[in-house]
Amino acid sequence: xxxxxxxxxxxxxxxxxxxxxxxxxxxxxxxxxxxxxxxxxxxxxxxxxxxxxxxxxxxxxxxxxxxxxxxxxxxxxxxxxxxxxxxxxxxxxxxxxxxxxxxxxxxxxxxxxxxxxxxxxxxxxxxxxxxxxxxxxxxxxxxxxxxxxxxxxxxxxxxxxxx
Numbered sequence: 001x002x003x004x005x006x007x008x009x010x011x012x013x014x015x016x017x018x019x020x021x022x023x024x025x026x027x028x029x030x031x032x033x034x035x036x037x038x039x040x041x042x043x044x045x046x047x048x049x050x051x052x053x054x055x056x057x058x059x060x061x062x063x064x065x066x067x068x069x070x071x072x073x074x075x076x077x078x079x080x081x082x083x084x085x086x087x088x089x090x091x092x093x094x095x096x097x098x099x100x101x102x103x104x105x106x107x108x109x110x111x112x113x114x115x116x117x118x119x120x121x122x123x124x125x126x127x128x129x130x131x132x133x134x135x136x137x138x139x140x141x142x143x144x145x146x147x148x149x150x151x152x153x154x155x156x157x158x159x160x161x162x163x
Contacts, residue, residue: 008121016069021079025062030149032141033157036133041067043075044159045141049087049149056087061142068134070125075138077119082142090146094139101125101132 028046035042043065050057061079065072078097082090096115100108105127113120122135148154 008124011118011121012069012073015073015076019072019076019079021061021063021076021083022065023062024064025060028060028062028149029154030145030147031154031157032144032148033159034137034141034144036067036071036137038130038133039068041065041071041134041137043067043071043137043141044157045075045138045145047142047145047149049146058082058085058087058090058146063138063141065138067137068131070122070131071134071137074119074122074135075141077117077121078138078142081117081119087146087150090142094143097122097139098136101135 024044025046025048027048029048031044031046033042033044043063045061045063047058048060050059061083063075063079065075081093085093093115096108096112097119099112100116100120100123103123103126105124108116108120108123113123125131125135
């Protein structure tokens with residue numbers, strides 16, 4: 001294993017052990033609950049948005065979840081990456097992550113790598129199709145929660161017991 005692979009593996013494990021954004025905020029504008037049916041990973045994610053307008057931002061992302069280190073670390077890194085970003089930029093970040101996850105491990109452009117910052121650590125996961133959903137679970141929840149917040153739907157998501 002190369003030094004870079006070891007560094008990325010350690011970064012994923014660090015985020016899985018001490019995730020950022022973990023712990024649901026009491027106040028939120030949009031919430032999503034997502035499950036990976038393949039392996040049972042679960043994430044419940046809440047967002048708060050800045051004032052409506054051209055440069056509306058994502059004020060806060062909080063979450064709870066259970067699952068493999070890949071899904072938990074990816075959600076943690078995503079939280080760091082998107083917190084405080086303009087909503088218009090979220091789609092660019094999500095598309096970059098999606099592009100990387102569907103690259104089959106063939107790599108991504110320097111531009112995509114720069115956009116993803118530490119989340120580039122998941123590039124190797126793209127070689128394992130069964131793990132792609134794990135890495136994208138938090139991103140799916142983010143997209144859904146932001147969409148609900150923008151639509152004014154701040155009802156809590158239906159969450160089975162245990163999350």
